[in-house]
Amino acid sequence: MTGPNKDIKFPLDNYDRLCFLKNVVKNPNIIVGDFTYYDDFENIENFEKNVKYHFDFVGDKLIIGKFCMIASDVKFIMNGANHLTDALTTYPFAIFGNGWENAMVGKSYPQKGDINIGNDVWIGYNATIMAGVTIEDGAIIATNSTVIKDVKPYSIVGGNPAKEIKKRFSEDKIAKLLEIKWWNWDIERITENIQNLTDNDIDNIVYCRRSVGFKFFALIQVRCSLIGRCFEIGNKPYRRTLATSVETDDQTDMILTKLK
Numbered sequence: 001m002t003g004p005n006k007d008i009k010f011p012l013d014n015y016d017r018l019c020f021l022k023n024v025v026k027n028p029n030i031i032v033g034d035f036t037y038y039d040d041f042e043n044i045e046n047f048e049k050n051v052k053y054h055f056d057f058v059g060d061k062l063i064i065g066k067f068c069m070i071a072s073d074v075k076f077i078m079n080g081a082n083h084l085t086d087a088l089t090t091y092p093f094a095i096f097g098n099g100w101e102n103a104m105v106g107k108s109y110p111q112k113g114d115i116n117i118g119n120d121v122w123i124g125y126n127a128t129i130m131a132g133v134t135i136e137d138g139a140i141i142a143t144n145s146t147v148i149k150d151v152k153p154y155s156i157v158g159g160n161p162a163k164e165i166k167k168r169f170s171e172d173k174i175a176k177l178l179e180i181k182w183w184n185w186d187i188e189r190i191t192e193n194i195q196n197l198t199d200n201d202i203d204n205i206v207y208c209r210r211s212v213g214f215k216f217f218a219l220i221q222v223r224c225s226l227i228g229r230c231f232e233i234g235n236k237p238y239r240r241t242l243a244t245s246v247e248t249d250d251q252t253d254m255i256l257t258k259l260k
């Protein structure tokens with residue numbers, strides 16, 4: 001068993017107020033990753049209604065990563081909401097025509113860009129995310145916040161305008177989490193690590209899957225690499241051949257660093 005089917009709409013039995021969002025959204029300008037869920041007190045179809053001012057002719061995107069948790073009444077304010085702010089009036093004369101259609105000739109409404117939500121981001125009840133904002137991996141958005149600026153990885157922000165309340169972990173631990181990017185692992189490895197992911201010792205996660213055998217192989221790699229250097233054999237291709245048979249280079253590098 002490797003967790004729920006990511007391609008179904010309702011992962012909880014007999015409960016239709018929580019959905020895997022990517023299987024619900026219809027708008028091609030809303031892109032959602034696997035296992036990201038949305039819950040709604042009334043109806044999960046409310047999600048797209050809460051992506052406000054999202055017009056096809058503007059073409060801006062709401063991009064949400066994997067394993068995010070989006071609470072009821074979370075709203076996204078897209079670029080279609082913008083009026084001119086540096087003109088004498090913000091009133092949108094042009095849309096009413098009848099002699100006012102020229103009001104916007106040679107001008108355009110402010111565009112702040114797409115909204116980008118990373119992976120493993122938790123957005124609390126009734127939070128509002130403004131156009132152009134990027135919320136990085138592992139962040140938490142507190143209940144009722146209005147997010148107007150980018151949010152750093154693994155930070156908790158709250159209030160209106162949302163300000164950083166605290167970091168979730170030390171800088172060192174955050175760097176490691178951003179390096180392993182567990183949300184990109186295959187589902188078998190995530191499942192094997194469920195206990196570790198819900199604990200808080202990052203070192204257990206790195207070693208868990210390959211345990212003793214993997215550490216041994218990594219140790220052999222270090223030895224081969226040193227021998228390679230002694231005999232002036234190109235170290236890099238030598239190491240790479242071994243690395244590809246075990247794990248990605250990034251993860252191998254991390255483990256070698258730990259072993260040294």
Ligand SMILES: CC(C)(COP(=O)(O)OP(=O)(O)OC[C@H]1O[C@@H](n2cnc3c(N)ncnc32)[C@H](O)[C@@H]1OP(=O)(O)O)[C@@H](O)C(=O)NCCC(=O)NCCS
Pocket residue numbers: 069070071072123124125126140141142143144145156157158159165
């Ligand atoms: C953000 C949150 C996770 C913080 O929880 P916590 O780590 O236990 O933090 P605390 O309650 O100790 O609060 C820490 C600080 O954040 C502030 N804070 C907490 N929630 C806040 C909010 N919604 N807006 C602004 N500030 C908030 C507190 O005032 C406190 O400030 P202080 O350090 O100056 O005293 C929690 O408050 C929250 O909003 N959870 C979301 C719940 C939710 O909406 N769930 C939806 C269903 S999934």
